Amino acid sequence: MARSGARRTVGAVGTKSTETRAALVEAAIDALQDVGFAGASARDIARRADCNQSLVFYHFGSVTDLLLAALDDVSARRLTAYQDVVGAAGTLVELIDSSRAIFEQDLDAGHVAVLVEMITGAQSVPGLGAQVSARLAPWREFAETAIGGALARSPVAALVPAHEVAHAVVAGFLGLELLATLDGDRSAALALFDRARTIASLLDLLGPAALPAGLAGRSS
Amino acid sequence: MARSGARRTVGAVGTKSTETRAALVEAAIDALQDVGFAGASARDIARRADCNQSLVFYHFGSVTDLLLAALDDVSARRLTAYQDVVGAAGTLVELIDSSRAIFEQDLDAGHVAVLVEMITGAQSVPGLGAQVSARLAPWREFAETAIGGALARSPVAALVPAHEVAHAVVAGFLGLELLATLDGDRSAALALFDRARTIASLLDLLGPAALPAGLAGRSS
DNA sequence: GTCTATACTTGGATAGAC
DNA sequence: GTCTATCCAAGTATAGAC
Numbered sequence: 001m002a003r004s005g006a007r008r009t010v011g012a013v014g015t016k017s018t019e020t021r022a023a024l025v026e027a028a029i030d031a032l033q034d035v036g037f038a039g040a041s042a043r044d045i046a047r048r049a050d051c052n053q054s055l056v057f058y059h060f061g062s063v064t065d066l067l068l069a070a071l072d073d074v075s076a077r078r079l080t081a082y083q084d085v086v087g088a089a090g091t092l093v094e095l096i097d098s099s100r101a102i103f104e105q106d107l108d109a110g111h112v113a114v115l116v117e118m119i120t121g122a123q124s125v126p127g128l129g130a131q132v133s134a135r136l137a138p139w140r141e142f143a144e145t146a147i148g149g150a151l152a153r154s155p156v157a158a159l160v161p162a163h164e165v166a167h168a169v170v171a172g173f174l175g176l177e178l179l180a181t182l183d184g185d186r187s188a189a190l191a192l193f194d195r196a197r198t199i200a201s202l203l204d205l206l207g208p209a210a211l212p213a214g215l216a217g218r219s220s
Numbered sequence: 221m222a223r224s225g226a227r228r229t230v231g232a233v234g235t236k237s238t239e240t241r242a243a244l245v246e247a248a249i250d251a252l253q254d255v256g257f258a259g260a261s262a263r264d265i266a267r268r269a270d271c272n273q274s275l276v277f278y279h280f281g282s283v284t285d286l287l288l289a290a291l292d293d294v295s296a297r298r299l300t301a302y303q304d305v306v307g308a309a310g311t312l313v314e315l316i317d318s319s320r321a322i323f324e325q326d327l328d329a330g331h332v333a334v335l336v337e338m339i340t341g342a343q344s345v346p347g348l349g350a351q352v353s354a355r356l357a358p359w360r361e362f363a364e365t366a367i368g369g370a371l372a373r374s375p376v377a378a379l380v381p382a383h384e385v386a387h388a389v390v391a392g393f394l395g396l397e398l399l400a401t402l403d404g405d406r407s408a409a410l411a412l413f414d415r416a417r418t419i420a421s422l423l424d425l426l427g428p429a430a431l432p433a434g435l436a437g438r439s440s
Numbered sequence: 441g442t443c444t445a446t447a448c449t450t451g452g453a454t455a456g457a458c
Numbered sequence: 459g460t461c462t463a464t465c466c467a468a469g470t471a472t473a474g475a476c
Contacts (some may be wrong), residue, residue: 017459027300036343038258039450041451052461059459119398120340123256151384164415167408178339181389182353188387195384213360236441261469272443275470279441 011194021059023049028070033110037121047132064125067118071135074114079138086146092200095150102191107186112177143169241279248290257341260287263357269341287302287338291355294334299358306366312420320413327406332397332425363389374423
Protein backbone atom coordinates (compact mmCIF):
# COMPACT_ATOMS: atom_id res chain seq x y z
CA MET A 1 0.00 0.00 0.00
CA ALA A 2 2.96 2.32 0.49
CA ARG A 3 4.01 1.78 -3.11
CA SER A 4 4.00 4.48 -5.80
CA GLY A 5 0.22 4.64 -5.96
CA ALA A 6 -2.21 5.92 -8.56
CA ARG A 7 -0.84 8.51 -10.93
CA ARG A 8 -3.09 8.70 -13.95
CA THR A 9 -6.06 10.98 -13.25
CA VAL A 10 -8.19 10.25 -10.23
CA GLY A 11 -8.80 6.88 -8.66
CA ALA A 12 -6.93 5.04 -11.37
CA VAL A 13 -7.26 1.29 -10.88
CA GLY A 14 -5.75 0.01 -14.08
CA THR A 15 -2.13 0.93 -13.38
CA LYS A 16 0.37 -1.22 -15.19
CA SER A 17 1.90 -2.10 -11.88
CA THR A 18 -1.28 -3.35 -10.25
CA GLU A 19 -2.11 -5.29 -13.38
CA THR A 20 1.19 -7.10 -13.21
CA ARG A 21 0.81 -7.73 -9.52
CA ALA A 22 -2.60 -9.20 -10.08
CA ALA A 23 -1.35 -11.36 -12.92
CA LEU A 24 1.45 -12.69 -10.73
CA VAL A 25 -0.90 -13.45 -7.87
CA GLU A 26 -3.23 -15.27 -10.21
CA ALA A 27 -0.33 -17.18 -11.71
CA ALA A 28 0.94 -18.11 -8.27
CA ILE A 29 -2.45 -19.60 -7.42
CA ASP A 30 -2.36 -21.58 -10.64
CA ALA A 31 1.14 -22.81 -9.91
CA LEU A 32 0.29 -23.94 -6.38
CA GLN A 33 -2.60 -25.94 -7.76
CA ASP A 34 -0.76 -27.39 -10.75
CA VAL A 35 2.70 -28.14 -9.45
CA GLY A 36 2.38 -27.62 -5.71
CA PHE A 37 4.55 -25.61 -3.37
CA ALA A 38 7.69 -27.47 -4.35
CA GLY A 39 7.18 -26.66 -8.00
CA ALA A 40 5.99 -23.08 -7.64
CA SER A 41 9.21 -21.28 -8.57
CA ALA A 42 9.58 -17.67 -9.60
CA ARG A 43 10.35 -18.76 -13.15
CA ASP A 44 7.33 -21.04 -13.36
CA ILE A 45 5.00 -18.41 -11.97
CA ALA A 46 6.37 -15.67 -14.22
CA ARG A 47 5.87 -17.92 -17.25
CA ARG A 48 2.23 -18.39 -16.29
CA ALA A 49 1.84 -14.64 -15.79
CA ASP A 50 3.53 -13.95 -19.12
CA CYS A 51 6.08 -11.67 -17.65
CA ASN A 52 9.68 -11.61 -16.55
CA GLN A 53 10.97 -13.61 -13.64
CA SER A 54 12.58 -10.60 -11.99
CA LEU A 55 9.21 -8.93 -11.54
CA VAL A 56 8.38 -11.43 -8.85
CA PHE A 57 11.14 -9.94 -6.73
CA TYR A 58 10.45 -6.37 -7.75
CA HIS A 59 6.81 -6.54 -6.70
CA PHE A 60 6.90 -9.02 -3.85
CA GLY A 61 10.49 -9.23 -2.68
CA SER A 62 10.61 -13.01 -2.64
CA VAL A 63 8.78 -16.04 -3.95
CA THR A 64 7.53 -16.87 -0.50
CA ASP A 65 5.94 -13.46 -0.11
CA LEU A 66 4.24 -13.81 -3.46
CA LEU A 67 2.83 -17.17 -2.42
CA LEU A 68 1.55 -15.60 0.77
CA ALA A 69 -0.07 -12.84 -1.25
CA ALA A 70 -1.72 -15.53 -3.34
CA LEU A 71 -3.01 -17.19 -0.21
CA ASP A 72 -4.31 -13.84 1.03
CA ASP A 73 -6.09 -13.27 -2.22
CA VAL A 74 -7.87 -16.59 -2.47
CA SER A 75 -8.57 -16.64 1.25
CA ALA A 76 -10.20 -13.22 1.28
CA ARG A 77 -12.29 -13.93 -1.78
CA ARG A 78 -13.52 -17.27 -0.48
CA LEU A 79 -14.15 -16.09 3.04
CA THR A 80 -16.60 -13.47 1.85
CA ALA A 81 -18.23 -16.04 -0.40
CA TYR A 82 -18.74 -18.36 2.55
CA GLN A 83 -19.93 -15.57 4.81
CA ASP A 84 -22.50 -14.42 2.28
CA VAL A 85 -24.00 -17.83 1.77
CA VAL A 86 -23.56 -19.33 5.20
CA GLY A 87 -24.74 -16.24 7.05
CA ALA A 88 -28.23 -16.87 5.73
CA ALA A 89 -28.34 -20.40 7.15
CA GLY A 90 -30.45 -20.86 10.24
CA THR A 91 -30.62 -24.61 10.61
CA LEU A 92 -27.98 -27.30 10.45
CA VAL A 93 -29.37 -28.53 7.15
CA GLU A 94 -29.17 -25.09 5.61
CA LEU A 95 -25.65 -24.71 6.89
CA ILE A 96 -24.59 -28.00 5.35
CA ASP A 97 -26.37 -27.27 2.10
CA SER A 98 -24.67 -23.96 1.59
CA SER A 99 -21.31 -25.32 2.70
CA ARG A 100 -21.58 -28.11 0.21
CA ALA A 101 -22.34 -25.78 -2.65
CA ILE A 102 -19.35 -23.55 -1.92
CA PHE A 103 -16.98 -26.38 -1.12
CA GLU A 104 -17.81 -27.98 -4.43
CA GLN A 105 -16.66 -24.80 -6.13
CA ASP A 106 -13.53 -24.82 -4.02
CA LEU A 107 -12.68 -28.37 -4.97
CA ASP A 108 -13.13 -27.61 -8.64
CA ALA A 109 -11.27 -24.31 -8.56
CA GLY A 110 -8.54 -25.62 -6.26
CA HIS A 111 -8.97 -22.97 -3.59
CA VAL A 112 -8.46 -25.29 -0.66
CA ALA A 113 -5.54 -26.87 -2.50
CA VAL A 114 -3.73 -23.54 -2.28
CA LEU A 115 -4.12 -23.54 1.47
CA VAL A 116 -3.06 -27.16 1.87
CA GLU A 117 0.05 -26.63 -0.24
CA MET A 118 1.01 -23.62 1.84
CA ILE A 119 0.53 -25.50 5.10
CA THR A 120 2.71 -28.41 4.08
CA GLY A 121 5.17 -26.24 2.17
CA ALA A 122 5.64 -24.18 5.30
CA GLN A 123 7.68 -27.06 6.69
CA SER A 124 10.54 -26.25 4.35
CA VAL A 125 10.68 -22.49 4.94
CA PRO A 126 11.53 -21.31 8.47
CA GLY A 127 8.97 -18.89 9.83
CA LEU A 128 6.41 -19.53 7.14
CA GLY A 129 4.28 -21.70 9.40
CA ALA A 130 3.31 -18.80 11.62
CA GLN A 131 2.31 -16.66 8.67
CA VAL A 132 0.16 -19.38 7.18
CA SER A 133 -1.34 -19.99 10.57
CA ALA A 134 -2.30 -16.34 10.87
CA ARG A 135 -4.13 -16.59 7.56
CA LEU A 136 -5.99 -19.68 8.66
CA ALA A 137 -7.17 -18.05 11.88
CA PRO A 138 -10.13 -16.13 10.41
CA TRP A 139 -11.37 -19.37 8.87
CA ARG A 140 -11.33 -21.09 12.20
CA GLU A 141 -13.22 -18.23 13.83
CA PHE A 142 -15.72 -18.19 11.03
CA ALA A 143 -16.30 -21.93 11.28
CA GLU A 144 -16.78 -21.74 15.01
CA THR A 145 -19.28 -18.91 14.76
CA ALA A 146 -21.28 -20.50 11.98
CA ILE A 147 -21.35 -23.89 13.63
CA GLY A 148 -22.14 -22.47 17.04
CA GLY A 149 -25.08 -20.58 15.62
CA ALA A 150 -26.60 -23.55 13.85
CA LEU A 151 -25.80 -25.93 16.67
CA ALA A 152 -27.57 -23.85 19.30
CA ARG A 153 -30.90 -24.79 17.77
CA SER A 154 -30.12 -28.47 17.70
CA PRO A 155 -30.40 -31.20 20.36
CA VAL A 156 -26.69 -32.06 20.19
CA ALA A 157 -25.49 -28.65 21.35
CA ALA A 158 -24.77 -29.98 24.81
CA LEU A 159 -22.81 -32.94 23.56
CA VAL A 160 -20.41 -31.12 21.27
CA PRO A 161 -18.90 -27.70 21.93
CA ALA A 162 -18.72 -25.52 18.83
CA HIS A 163 -14.97 -24.97 18.94
CA GLU A 164 -14.32 -28.69 18.86
CA VAL A 165 -16.70 -29.23 15.99
CA ALA A 166 -15.10 -26.31 14.20
CA HIS A 167 -11.65 -27.86 14.55
CA ALA A 168 -13.00 -31.13 13.19
CA VAL A 169 -14.73 -29.42 10.30
CA VAL A 170 -11.66 -27.44 9.29
CA ALA A 171 -9.54 -30.57 9.50
CA GLY A 172 -12.17 -32.41 7.52
CA PHE A 173 -12.17 -29.83 4.74
CA LEU A 174 -8.39 -30.00 4.49
CA GLY A 175 -8.34 -33.79 4.55
CA LEU A 176 -11.09 -34.14 1.99
CA GLU A 177 -9.23 -31.75 -0.27
CA LEU A 178 -6.07 -33.85 0.07
CA LEU A 179 -7.90 -37.02 -0.91
CA ALA A 180 -9.87 -35.38 -3.69
CA THR A 181 -6.67 -34.03 -5.24
CA LEU A 182 -4.91 -37.35 -4.90
CA ASP A 183 -7.82 -39.27 -6.40
CA GLY A 184 -8.70 -36.67 -8.97
CA ASP A 185 -12.24 -37.26 -7.79
CA ARG A 186 -14.37 -35.06 -5.58
CA SER A 187 -17.40 -37.32 -5.45
CA ALA A 188 -16.42 -39.09 -2.22
CA ALA A 189 -16.16 -35.71 -0.48
CA LEU A 190 -19.52 -34.55 -1.75
CA ALA A 191 -21.18 -37.80 -0.74
CA LEU A 192 -20.20 -37.01 2.84
CA PHE A 193 -21.98 -33.69 2.67
CA ASP A 194 -25.09 -35.50 1.49
CA ARG A 195 -24.79 -37.95 4.35
CA ALA A 196 -24.27 -35.18 6.86
CA ARG A 197 -27.32 -33.47 5.47
CA THR A 198 -29.47 -36.54 6.06
CA ILE A 199 -28.38 -36.81 9.65
CA ALA A 200 -28.70 -33.09 10.27
CA SER A 201 -32.22 -33.08 8.89
CA LEU A 202 -33.17 -35.63 11.54
CA LEU A 203 -31.62 -33.50 14.25
CA ASP A 204 -33.34 -30.39 12.97
CA LEU A 205 -36.62 -32.28 12.98
CA LEU A 206 -36.23 -33.27 16.59
CA GLY A 207 -35.62 -29.73 17.72
CA PRO A 208 -33.55 -28.28 20.55
CA ALA A 209 -35.16 -30.13 23.44
CA ALA A 210 -35.85 -33.45 21.82
CA LEU A 211 -32.91 -35.44 23.12
CA PRO A 212 -33.91 -39.07 23.54
CA ALA A 213 -33.89 -40.22 27.14
CA GLY A 214 -30.51 -41.58 28.05
CA LEU A 215 -28.67 -39.19 25.74
CA ALA A 216 -29.60 -36.01 27.56
CA GLY A 217 -27.27 -34.25 29.95
CA ARG A 218 -24.29 -36.53 29.52
CA SER A 219 -22.09 -34.17 27.64
CA SER A 220 -18.87 -35.03 29.41
CA MET B 221 15.26 -57.55 -3.03
CA ALA B 222 17.04 -58.64 -6.20
CA ARG B 223 20.20 -56.87 -5.08
CA SER B 224 23.47 -58.56 -4.17
CA GLY B 225 22.01 -60.31 -1.13
CA ALA B 226 23.48 -61.86 1.99
CA ARG B 227 27.09 -62.95 1.72
CA ARG B 228 28.50 -63.30 5.20
CA THR B 229 27.64 -66.73 6.67
CA VAL B 230 23.99 -67.76 6.74
CA GLY B 231 21.04 -65.41 6.98
CA ALA B 232 23.23 -62.40 7.42
CA VAL B 233 21.12 -59.35 8.13
CA GLY B 234 23.79 -56.84 8.99
CA THR B 235 25.26 -56.32 5.54
CA LYS B 236 26.85 -52.94 5.09
CA SER B 237 24.54 -52.31 2.19
CA THR B 238 21.33 -52.97 4.05
CA GLU B 239 22.56 -50.89 6.94
CA THR B 240 23.10 -47.94 4.66
CA ARG B 241 19.78 -48.45 2.98
CA ALA B 242 18.07 -48.50 6.34
CA ALA B 243 19.93 -45.40 7.47
CA LEU B 244 18.87 -43.56 4.33
CA VAL B 245 15.26 -44.59 4.72
CA GLU B 246 15.28 -43.46 8.32
CA ALA B 247 16.92 -40.19 7.35
CA ALA B 248 14.37 -39.65 4.59
CA ILE B 249 11.57 -40.02 7.12
CA ASP B 250 13.29 -37.48 9.35
CA ALA B 251 13.72 -35.09 6.46
CA LEU B 252 10.09 -35.31 5.39
CA GLN B 253 9.04 -34.47 8.94
CA ASP B 254 11.57 -31.71 9.52
CA VAL B 255 11.75 -29.88 6.22
CA GLY B 256 8.90 -31.34 4.22
CA PHE B 257 8.85 -32.71 0.71
CA ALA B 258 10.24 -29.52 -0.78
CA GLY B 259 13.25 -29.60 1.53
CA ALA B 260 13.96 -33.31 1.41
CA SER B 261 16.87 -33.27 -1.02
CA ALA B 262 19.44 -35.99 -1.56
CA ARG B 263 22.05 -33.82 0.16
CA ASP B 264 19.89 -33.13 3.18
CA ILE B 265 18.93 -36.75 3.59
CA ALA B 266 22.49 -38.00 3.16
CA ARG B 267 23.66 -35.54 5.79
CA ARG B 268 21.11 -36.94 8.23
CA ALA B 269 22.18 -40.49 7.37
CA ASP B 270 25.83 -39.57 7.80
CA CYS B 271 26.81 -40.78 4.40
CA ASN B 272 27.56 -39.54 0.95
CA GLN B 273 24.97 -37.95 -1.26
CA SER B 274 25.70 -40.27 -4.18
CA LEU B 275 24.58 -43.29 -2.17
CA VAL B 276 21.01 -42.11 -2.48
CA PHE B 277 21.22 -42.72 -6.20
CA TYR B 278 23.25 -45.91 -5.92
CA HIS B 279 20.74 -47.55 -3.61
CA PHE B 280 17.46 -46.05 -4.73
CA GLY B 281 18.04 -44.59 -8.17
CA SER B 282 16.42 -41.26 -7.40
CA VAL B 283 15.34 -39.09 -4.51
CA THR B 284 11.71 -39.73 -5.31
CA ASP B 285 12.17 -43.47 -5.09
CA LEU B 286 13.90 -43.11 -1.75
CA LEU B 287 11.01 -41.04 -0.44
CA LEU B 288 8.61 -43.71 -1.63
CA ALA B 289 10.67 -46.34 0.16
CA ALA B 290 10.44 -44.20 3.27
CA LEU B 291 6.68 -44.05 2.89
CA ASP B 292 6.56 -47.82 2.42
CA ASP B 293 8.59 -48.32 5.56
CA VAL B 294 6.58 -46.13 7.88
CA SER B 295 3.31 -47.26 6.32
CA ALA B 296 4.04 -50.95 6.80
CA ARG B 297 5.23 -50.51 10.37
CA ARG B 298 2.25 -48.43 11.38
CA LEU B 299 -0.31 -50.55 9.61
CA THR B 300 0.67 -53.62 11.60
CA ALA B 301 0.64 -51.55 14.78
CA TYR B 302 -2.91 -50.41 14.06
CA GLN B 303 -4.02 -53.89 13.07
CA ASP B 304 -2.66 -55.40 16.26
CA VAL B 305 -4.36 -52.95 18.55
CA VAL B 306 -7.52 -52.25 16.60
CA GLY B 307 -8.17 -55.90 15.78
CA ALA B 308 -8.92 -56.52 19.44
CA ALA B 309 -11.60 -53.82 19.53
CA GLY B 310 -15.17 -55.06 19.58
CA THR B 311 -17.13 -51.94 20.36
CA LEU B 312 -17.00 -48.42 18.99
CA VAL B 313 -15.53 -47.18 22.26
CA GLU B 314 -12.75 -49.73 22.16
CA LEU B 315 -12.06 -48.85 18.55
CA ILE B 316 -11.80 -45.17 19.36
CA ASP B 317 -9.68 -45.80 22.44
CA SER B 318 -7.11 -47.84 20.60
CA SER B 319 -7.12 -45.48 17.62
CA ARG B 320 -6.46 -42.57 19.91
CA ALA B 321 -3.53 -44.26 21.57
CA ILE B 322 -1.86 -45.10 18.28
CA PHE B 323 -2.66 -41.80 16.60
CA GLU B 324 -1.08 -39.98 19.51
CA GLN B 325 2.12 -41.87 18.82
CA ASP B 326 1.82 -41.01 15.15
CA LEU B 327 1.42 -37.33 15.85
CA ASP B 328 4.45 -37.32 18.10
CA ALA B 329 6.61 -39.41 15.79
CA GLY B 330 5.41 -37.66 12.66
CA HIS B 331 4.24 -40.77 10.87
CA VAL B 332 1.16 -39.21 9.35
CA ALA B 333 3.22 -36.16 8.46
CA VAL B 334 5.27 -38.33 6.12
CA LEU B 335 2.13 -39.39 4.30
CA VAL B 336 0.75 -35.87 4.10
CA GLU B 337 3.99 -34.50 2.72
CA MET B 338 4.07 -37.19 0.06
CA ILE B 339 0.48 -36.54 -0.96
CA THR B 340 1.00 -32.82 -1.43
CA GLY B 341 4.52 -33.20 -2.80
CA ALA B 342 3.15 -35.54 -5.42
CA GLN B 343 1.74 -32.47 -7.17
CA SER B 344 5.20 -31.42 -8.27
CA VAL B 345 6.41 -34.78 -9.58
CA PRO B 346 4.51 -36.27 -12.53
CA GLY B 347 3.34 -39.80 -11.86
CA LEU B 348 4.03 -39.71 -8.15
CA GLY B 349 0.40 -39.25 -7.25
CA ALA B 350 -0.55 -42.73 -8.42
CA GLN B 351 2.26 -44.32 -6.45
CA VAL B 352 1.31 -42.52 -3.28
CA SER B 353 -2.29 -43.43 -3.87
CA ALA B 354 -1.38 -47.10 -4.13
CA ARG B 355 0.32 -46.88 -0.75
CA LEU B 356 -2.70 -45.24 0.81
CA ALA B 357 -5.07 -47.92 -0.45
CA PRO B 358 -4.39 -50.53 2.27
CA TRP B 359 -5.10 -47.87 4.88
CA ARG B 360 -8.46 -47.14 3.36
CA GLU B 361 -9.34 -50.82 3.26
CA PHE B 362 -8.20 -51.27 6.82
CA ALA B 363 -10.25 -48.32 8.03
CA GLU B 364 -13.34 -49.55 6.25
CA THR B 365 -13.03 -53.05 7.71
CA ALA B 366 -12.36 -51.86 11.24
CA ILE B 367 -15.17 -49.32 11.16
CA GLY B 368 -17.59 -51.70 9.52
CA GLY B 369 -16.96 -54.27 12.21
CA ALA B 370 -17.48 -51.92 15.11
CA LEU B 371 -20.39 -50.16 13.45
CA ALA B 372 -22.36 -53.36 12.90
CA ARG B 373 -23.00 -53.59 16.60
CA SER B 374 -24.17 -50.02 16.89
CA PRO B 375 -27.53 -48.38 16.26
CA VAL B 376 -26.17 -46.02 13.63
CA ALA B 377 -25.11 -48.76 11.21
CA ALA B 378 -28.11 -48.11 8.99
CA LEU B 379 -27.51 -44.38 8.85
CA VAL B 380 -23.88 -44.40 7.80
CA PRO B 381 -22.28 -46.89 5.43
CA ALA B 382 -18.81 -47.99 6.50
CA HIS B 383 -17.02 -46.90 3.36
CA GLU B 384 -18.27 -43.35 3.75
CA VAL B 385 -17.27 -43.22 7.39
CA ALA B 386 -13.90 -44.66 6.43
CA HIS B 387 -13.33 -41.92 3.89
CA ALA B 388 -14.26 -39.32 6.48
CA VAL B 389 -11.99 -40.88 9.09
CA VAL B 390 -8.99 -41.05 6.76
CA ALA B 391 -9.58 -37.46 5.70
CA GLY B 392 -9.95 -36.51 9.34
CA PHE B 393 -6.65 -38.10 10.30
CA LEU B 394 -4.87 -36.27 7.51
CA GLY B 395 -6.52 -32.96 8.32
CA LEU B 396 -5.85 -33.23 12.02
CA GLU B 397 -2.22 -33.99 11.26
CA LEU B 398 -2.01 -30.89 9.07
CA LEU B 399 -3.39 -28.67 11.81
CA ALA B 400 -1.34 -30.30 14.55
CA THR B 401 1.85 -29.74 12.59
CA LEU B 402 0.93 -26.17 11.78
CA ASP B 403 0.01 -25.39 15.38
CA GLY B 404 2.79 -27.44 16.92
CA ASP B 405 0.06 -28.71 19.19
CA ARG B 406 -1.66 -32.08 19.12
CA SER B 407 -4.09 -31.41 21.96
CA ALA B 408 -6.95 -30.22 19.78
CA ALA B 409 -6.77 -33.44 17.79
CA LEU B 410 -6.75 -35.60 20.91
CA ALA B 411 -9.67 -33.71 22.39
CA LEU B 412 -11.73 -34.82 19.42
CA PHE B 413 -10.96 -38.44 20.14
CA ASP B 414 -12.15 -37.92 23.69
CA ARG B 415 -15.33 -36.32 22.43
CA ALA B 416 -15.90 -39.12 19.94
CA ARG B 417 -15.42 -41.59 22.75
CA THR B 418 -18.12 -39.97 24.84
CA ILE B 419 -20.61 -40.11 22.01
CA ALA B 420 -19.65 -43.64 21.04
CA SER B 421 -20.12 -44.82 24.60
CA LEU B 422 -23.70 -43.63 24.46
CA LEU B 423 -24.25 -45.46 21.20
CA ASP B 424 -22.65 -48.61 22.56
CA LEU B 425 -24.91 -48.37 25.59
CA LEU B 426 -28.01 -48.16 23.47
CA GLY B 427 -27.13 -51.27 21.53
CA PRO B 428 -27.88 -52.31 17.95
CA ALA B 429 -31.66 -52.05 18.01
CA ALA B 430 -32.08 -49.05 20.25
CA LEU B 431 -32.66 -46.36 17.67
CA PRO B 432 -35.04 -43.74 19.04
CA ALA B 433 -38.34 -43.61 17.25
CA GLY B 434 -38.15 -41.19 14.36
CA LEU B 435 -34.51 -41.92 13.69
CA ALA B 436 -34.95 -45.54 12.66
CA GLY B 437 -35.09 -46.65 9.05
CA ARG B 438 -34.41 -43.28 7.47
CA SER B 439 -30.94 -43.94 6.26
CA SER B 440 -31.32 -42.26 2.90
C1' DG C 441 29.83 -50.18 -1.44
C1' DT C 442 31.50 -45.95 -0.63
C1' DC C 443 33.93 -41.93 -1.63
C1' DT C 444 35.57 -37.66 -4.52
C1' DA C 445 34.97 -34.95 -8.27
C1' DT C 446 32.39 -33.07 -11.60
C1' DA C 447 28.88 -32.09 -15.32
C1' DC C 448 24.61 -30.21 -15.81
C1' DT C 449 20.26 -27.96 -14.48
C1' DT C 450 17.31 -25.10 -12.03
C1' DG C 451 16.21 -21.60 -8.92
C1' DG C 452 16.69 -17.21 -5.97
C1' DA C 453 18.13 -12.85 -6.25
C1' DT C 454 20.47 -8.44 -7.93
C1' DA C 455 22.49 -4.80 -11.26
C1' DG C 456 21.86 -1.96 -14.81
C1' DA C 457 20.02 -0.63 -19.40
C1' DC C 458 15.86 1.11 -21.29
C1' DG D 459 8.07 -0.83 -14.39
C1' DT D 460 9.98 -3.99 -17.20
C1' DC D 461 13.56 -6.26 -19.47
C1' DT D 462 18.34 -8.58 -20.19
C1' DA D 463 22.17 -10.32 -18.25
C1' DT D 464 24.39 -12.33 -14.71
C1' DC D 465 25.97 -14.20 -10.19
C1' DC D 466 25.64 -17.59 -6.94
C1' DA D 467 23.74 -21.37 -4.32
C1' DA D 468 21.71 -25.75 -4.37
C1' DG D 469 20.07 -29.77 -6.47
C1' DT D 470 20.17 -34.21 -9.49
C1' DA D 471 22.79 -37.40 -11.38
C1' DT D 472 26.96 -39.81 -13.23
C1' DA D 473 31.99 -41.33 -13.73
C1' DG D 474 35.74 -43.18 -11.84
C1' DA D 475 39.09 -44.01 -8.05
C1' DC D 476 39.52 -46.83 -4.01
